[in-house]
Amino acid sequence: MKIEQIINKCKELSFDLDFSYAKNWKQEKPNRILVGFMPVYFPRELVHAANGLAIGILGSGDRKQIIKGDAFYQSYICHIPRGIIELALDGNLDGIDGFIFPSICDVIRNLSGMFKVLKKGAFIKYLDYPQNFSDKTGGTFYINELKHVLSEITKINGAEVTDEMLWNSICLYNKNRELIEEIYDIKQQYPWRLSMEDLYHVLRAGMVMPVEEHNRILEEVLDSINANIGEPMDKIRVVVTGAFCEQPPIGLIKTIEMAGCYIIDDDFLSGSRWIQGNITTDDSNDPLEAISRAYLTRSRFSASVYSIGDKKGKSLVSLARRRRADGIIFAAPSFCDPALFDAPMLQKECDGSDLRYISFQYSENTGQYKVIKEQVGAFSDSIKLWEEPVINN
Amino acid sequence: MAAEVIKEKSMILQKEMIAKLFDDLSSAKDTGKKVVYTFVPGNLSELIHAFDMLPVYPEINALQSGMRKQSGSYIRDAEKFGFSEDVCTYVKCDIGMMLNGNIGPTGKKLPDPDLLLLSYTGCFTFMKWFENLEQLYPGVPVAMIHTPYQEGGKITPEMTEYMVKQLREDVIPKMEKVSGKKYDETKLKHILEDAAKTEDLIVKIFDTTKNSPSPIDAYFAGVYYIGPINIGFRGTPESVEYYTELYREILERVRLGLGPVTPEGEVTERYRLVVEGPPNWTSFREFWKLFYDHGAVIVASSYTKVGGLYDDGFRHDSTRPLESLSEYCMNCYTNLNLPQRISHLKKCVTDYRADGLLVNSIKSCNSFSAGQLLMMRAIEEDMEIPVGFIESDLVDPRYFSYSNIKNRLDSYFQMLEQRKIITKEIKQNIPAQTGI
Numbered sequence: 001m002k003i004e005q006i007i008n009k010c011k012e013l014s015f016d017l018d019f020s021y022a023k024n025w026k027q028e029k030p031n032r033i034l035v036g037f038m039p040v041y042f043p044r045e046l047v048h049a050a051n052g053l054a055i056g057i058l059g060s061g062d063r064k065q066i067i068k069g070d071a072f073y074q075s076y077i078c079h080i081p082r083g084i085i086e087l088a089l090d091g092n093l094d095g096i097d098g099f100i101f102p103s104i105c106d107v108i109r110n111l112s113g114m115f116k117v118l119k120k121g122a123f124i125k126y127l128d129y130p131q132n133f134s135d136k137t138g139g140t141f142y143i144n145e146l147k148h149v150l151s152e153i154t155k156i157n158g159a160e161v162t163d164e165m166l167w168n169s170i171c172l173y174n175k176n177r178e179l180i181e182e183i184y185d186i187k188q189q190y191p192w193r194l195s196m197e198d199l200y201h202v203l204r205a206g207m208v209m210p211v212e213e214h215n216r217i218l219e220e221v222l223d224s225i226n227a228n229i230g231e232p233m234d235k236i237r238v239v240v241t242g243a244f245c246e247q248p249p250i251g252l253i254k255t256i257e258m259a260g261c262y263i264i265d266d267d268f269l270s271g272s273r274w275i276q277g278n279i280t281t282d283d284s285n286d287p288l289e290a291i292s293r294a295y296l297t298r299s300r301f302s303a304s305v306y307s308i309g310d311k312k313g314k315s316l317v318s319l320a321r322r323r324r325a326d327g328i329i330f331a332a333p334s335f336c337d338p339a340l341f342d343a344p345m346l347q348k349e350c351d352g353s354d355l356r357y358i359s360f361q362y363s364e365n366t367g368q369y370k371v372i373k374e375q376v377g378a379f380s381d382s383i384k385l386w387e388e389p390v391i392n393n
Numbered sequence: 394m395a396a397e398v399i400k401e402k403s404m405i406l407q408k409e410m411i412a413k414l415f416d417d418l419s420s421a422k423d424t425g426k427k428v429v430y431t432f433v434p435g436n437l438s439e440l441i442h443a444f445d446m447l448p449v450y451p452e453i454n455a456l457q458s459g460m461r462k463q464s465g466s467y468i469r470d471a472e473k474f475g476f477s478e479d480v481c482t483y484v485k486c487d488i489g490m491m492l493n494g495n496i497g498p499t500g501k502k503l504p505d506p507d508l509l510l511l512s513y514t515g516c517f518t519f520m521k522w523f524e525n526l527e528q529l530y531p532g533v534p535v536a537m538i539h540t541p542y543q544e545g546g547k548i549t550p551e552m553t554e555y556m557v558k559q560l561r562e563d564v565i566p567k568m569e570k571v572s573g574k575k576y577d578e579t580k581l582k583h584i585l586e587d588a589a590k591t592e593d594l595i596v597k598i599f600d601t602t603k604n605s606p607s608p609i610d611a612y613f614a615g616v617y618y619i620g621p622i623n624i625g626f627r628g629t630p631e632s633v634e635y636y637t638e639l640y641r642e643i644l645e646r647v648r649l650g651l652g653p654v655t656p657e658g659e660v661t662e663r664y665r666l667v668v669e670g671p672p673n674w675t676s677f678r679e680f681w682k683l684f685y686d687h688g689a690v691i692v693a694s695s696y697t698k699v700g701g702l703y704d705d706g707f708r709h710d711s712t713r714p715l716e717s718l719s720e721y722c723m724n725c726y727t728n729l730n731l732p733q734r735i736s737h738l739k740k741c742v743t744d745y746r747a748d749g750l751l752v753n754s755i756k757s758c759n760s761f762s763a764g765q766l767l768m769m770r771a772i773e774e775d776m777e778i779p780v781g782f783i784e785s786d787l788v789d790p791r792y793f794s795y796s797n798i799k800n801r802l803d804s805y806f807q808m809l810e811q812r813k814i815i816t817k818e819i820k821q822n823i824p825a826q827t828g829i
Binding site for chain 2: 071072073074076077081103104105106107109110111112113114116117118125126128130131132134136137138140141144303306307308309310332334335336337338340341342343344345347348361
């Protein structure tokens with residue numbers, strides 16, 4: 001398949017709010033199940049090993065008019081849960097067997113309770129990620145949580161999950177993360193070869209299809225951008241941060257790139273890139289223990305993970321330096337306590353590191369980009385015209 | 394001329410307790426007492442006392458600033474510092490107060506923390522709050538205890554074990570280091586015995602609203618009653634004395650058939666309500682007046698359970714000190730899942746014979762607010778009671794719209810009145826119909 005066809009297929013799948021591709025996959029063979037997970041991270045390996053497909057439910061974006069959802073949420077609550085409730089009430093999520101709500105914030109936590117009250121799915125699990133990162137304390141707790149998830153899945157389809165099956169799934173997701181990182185590495189060097197819009201669609205499609213198939217797609221994308229394609233443009237290189245949960249509309253991503261920026265790293269679909277490096281038997285011979293240790297020691301920095309000692313700020317600056325970024329764009333969803341409370345701390349670190357930044361807020365259904373375009377354009381121009389490249393290596 | 398306010402003995406006792414706490418805090422650096430900043434929900438007061446440390450509650454500072462009309466400028470200062478207009482105003486008020494010299498409610502500067510004790514119960518924003526404080530107080534150690542959410546509607550042994558391990562491996566060693574004292578479990582057990590006595594008393598106090606008229610308002614006066622139990626006195630003899638006296642005074646009101654006391658005297662009970670959600674602090678008196686002007690008395694509220702839910706029998710247990718501290722944290726109201734919260738509110742409506750449920754939805758508090766509209770609908774459909782909905786904020790005066798709230802409450806009270814008339818008519822018709 002040509003790269004254009006692949007990207008078009010990903011565009012179609014990544015915003016199919018009926019999740020038809022995944023539902024068709026389920027119908028193809030008996031005892032397959034679908035498990036929906038909300039942002040940010042969920043170890044999809046568990047579902048894969050249990051003959052299932054974990055699908056990302058990332059809100060309805062700007063693709064669905066919200067009517068019922070607004071009756072469930074006050075105006076001062078972010079947009080993503082109202083989109084998800086709308087999907088649930090309109091039947092878009094029918095056929096999904098269970099739902100996972102990772103611990104990100106109070107809104108997603110309470111959304112798990114709303115799904116319970118509305119009786120959606122055969123199981124609803126708020127997955128309480130440990131905020132204590134000691135192996136014996138947080139790790140033991142987390143492994144219990146993972147076992148709970150597995151037992152809920154196998155109760156439905158009767159699957160017997162062996163260690164070998166879990167390791168097989170872990171390897172496939174290791175490969176998935178490796179390929180994604182390779183793409184980002186090439187994009188860092190040659191950002192004109194793949195737009196952020198296209199990369200976003202490719203990654204988002206990976207949340208609704210089997211990992212084996214997604215890995216093939218990523219390999220093809222990688223092949224394509226390994227070739228010398230496209231022409232560089234006079235744009236600055238930016239890292240976008242703050243968009244880890246409620247996703248920015250595609251129009252916003254395009255706006256940033258059209259206004260004079262190459263997005264060379266981001267936290268848009270950070271669940272796909274959560275674990276840094278591979279999960280291996282160096283972590284543990286026990287697969288659940290290995291997943292847990294990888295989470296405890298190699299999670300990417302995020303507003304949803306407890307961190308003191310300014311580690312997050314340092315991680316952001318370090319990412320910007322590694323990617324040779326000219327600046328940072330803080331783009332957070334409106335009313336997102338975690339991202340918005342992180343911003344002053346992260347910005348202080350940027351100030352101390354002489355790293356330029358701008359910030360704005362959005363919601364998943366933002367439709368007006370003029371102001372953002374002007375702000376980003378001015379940011380880009382100011383760096384191009386007046387700044388020597390801040391980070392050279 | 395306003396009538397002279399006659400203070401009950403319990404009010405004097407509370408005032409003395411709180412004044413002494415703030416005096417101790419203002420002289421802490423001289424006396425060598427160590428200061429712990431911590432939160433009300435899931436507070437580990439007994440442990441703090443066991444190490445002879447003094448607690449400071451940033452939420453309490455914020456609400457006090459709100460009541461003293463200072464929160465507006467503190468919030469604006471925090472926004473100038475970089476915090477979004479969208480985020481929790483308790484945090485911004487606290488940080489704004491700190492940026493302005495950290496002057497406490499008594500007009501004296503509050504001491505800087507020696508330890509930030511982050512008991513992360515029922516509110517994710519607490520975590521973000523202390524991540525920020527840690528940057529603003531560089532070098533101050535943070536003891537963090539992650540409280541698992543009751544997602545499955547119960548506390549499992551694994552959850553308790555996780556919390557006890559955190560207490561043993563992280564919280565207690567840090568408290569030992571900061572205070573310079575060894576952990577003394579015998580001392581903690583004694584404190585927990587008094588905590589349990591206090592908890593018995595607070596349950597009895599809030600149960601007096603089963604009387605008609607209710608002798609107290611369980612929300613507007615309730616927030617004063619929960620003061621000592623929530624701000625560090627729970628396991629102290631002073632607390633037992635205070636709640637014993639308060640209970641005695643309330644029983645006397647029951648004996649005399651008196652209704653609740655308001656800033657404008659006793660209210661004649663017309664409607665009995667259950668309220669979900671915290672109150673507004675910036676216009677607390679005006680807010681309260683909107684209720685008592687209509688004879689509305691709050692007979693139960695979820696907010697008074699935010700620092701501990703004791704109705705279902707939970708008591709701190711000196712025979713299982715760390716386990717019961719953990720279970721206490723996990724059992725605070727906002728750490729319950731939505732079905733549990735619905736069931737708790739329904740029980741309140743039934744047990745306290747309420748005429749309706751009112752939700753005060755707080756802009757700043759997603760922990761409370763997200764899901765309230767569905768909770769309200771579920772209760773309305775199941776119990777067929779009138780429900781009402783108003784919106785305000787904790788300490789941001791920009792989000793208290795007097796006329797909006799008044800209009801909504803007026804309509805709600807009309808609905809309750811109509812309901813009373815219809816119910817009365819139905820009752821009157823029943824014998825006649827039976828006669829046919």
